[in-house]
Amino acid sequence: MMPAMDFPSGTPADLARLVADYPLAWLVNSGAHGFFATPLPLVAELDGQGHVAALIGHCSRRNAQVAALQADPRAQVLFMGPQGYVSPALVSRPQWAPTWNFAVAVFAVTVAFDDPGTMPAVRRLTDHVEAGQEQPWRIEQAGDRLPHLMARIIGFRATVTASDARFKLGQEENLPELLEILSGHADPALVGWMRRLNADRLHEQVAPHGDQTTG
Template identity: 80%
Template sequence: MDFPSGTPADLARLVADYPLAWLVNHGEASFFATPLPLVAELDESGQVTALIGHCSRRNAQVAALQADPRAHVLVMGPQGYVSPALVSKPHWAPTWNFAVAAFAVRVTFDEDGTMPAVRRLTSHVEADQPRPWQIEEAGARLPHLMARIIGFRATVTATDARFKLGQEEDLPELREIIAAHPDPVLAGWMQRLNDDRLQAHAAAHRDETAG
């Protein structure tokens, strides 16, 4: 079954809300997978064109990617089981809703880009704090910390995004699921990805009632 791929804005938000992703190198003889927080770089149209991050210089994946820069970045967003207990329709079967993305990338390590990569990530994850932490606050530890890591840019060559968030459900069942699902974050994504048809249905219902 093909699942909806969402819009560029949906994908950008997925990466922004769930920055911890798996970086998986392409090599078969030397397989490495590292969980790393990444920040999306967007073009003028809002498409994700690159993922910016940093990792430990001691990570064996660095040498593997320098030898062969091909890799995949795997993003797991909101996900969860949807029980028939949430739905009043008889014989409704359970399902699993999710938002995920896989990026084929080419990784380039960048000595000069290490500090900008760390600043970019810090600014992103600290944005909601009353007083966002600044990297200079690491003080005397900063040079030692920076010496242990290296920044990289993962240029996106292909994207496979899947947003299975109730688009296949009839509206009465979808409304029940959104209202009763125990994960409010997942329910919020279902609401947003179906907002157009939910609003259209609500408007049609108001017109019928008024008539």
């Protein structure tokens, strides 16, 4: 797992949102023939308390990582969410130093491949990533190609045994500097996550009619 860092870990809902918004992750393990790392889009399966209990995905049957994981199913899954440089040009306070904000997560998992679960895994991912489309694409629209495509892949369920999420998104900044960064940073996704992880402080600065207060 990741070394311990002095950054807030967020809530289970923050972690689930990170996986949902940034589904492409690295599946990493080691085996008798070396080190393996494959980028794969994954969908979170949540338990009754909203914690990420498993990650559902699929990969190529020809991927050497499949045999390695069948021999030893232990692996790690690495997610990189919003991230970006924060320049002193955004902050008026003298001697303020640059920093890098980010949201990342590492899961320790046990991978179980599932032939019958391949189609449901693909359908689940497709439905997730197509959800925002006006007319979501469905896997049946692949037509005659679908059986050939499905024969090349295998689904899996990666059961989460431990997780470590790190959200360094301006919580350590004084409020005046945070507000300057939020108003001046060019990455709307990063700004949105900074607002999410600082909602308690930012809410205190908003009057009932939306006007900013002075303190």
